[in-house]
Amino acid sequence: MADKTVITPQHRFKVLTKLFEAGFKSEKDLQSINFQNVFRIEGLTVQDMSIISELQQYTKSNKLYSYLGGMFDEQHNE
Template sequence: MKDTITLQQKVKVLNKLFDAKCRTEKDLQGLSMESILKIPNITIQDMTVIMELQKATKAGKLFSYLGGGTDEQQAE
C-alpha cells in the first residue's frame, strides 16, 4: 500500500498534522494511536502515512520517504 501513496497525499497528511499542532519530529514520535484518531478527518490511509512518517523520521530518512526513494544500499 505504501507504494501507492503519492507525494500529494503525504503533503495533505503533513498539513493535517500541522493543523493538529504536531510541528516537530519529537511531536510526531510522541503521537499515540489515540491522539492520531483525534485528528479531524483522519482516514485509515492517513494513519498509514503517519506511521510511515514516524518510521522514516526515526530512521533519519524522511527526505527519501517523501520523495518516494530509498537510501537502502543493496548488499553485494
C-alpha cells in the same frame, strides 16, 4: 493479501498539513502520536494513519526526505 494502493508524495504532504494544523509541528511531536491521540486529528482516513506510521518510521531512521520524495515507493510496492 497486501494492500497495493500507491501513496503519492502529494498525499504525504496532505497528511503533513493535517498534522501541522492539529499542532504536531516537530519530529518530537510526530513521534508522540499514538493510538489514543491519532483519533483526535480531524479528517484522518485509515490510509492517512498508515502514512503517519511511515512518517514516524522514516523520521526515526533519518530517511524522511527520501520517503517524502517517493524514493521508497518501488520497494514497498514489490
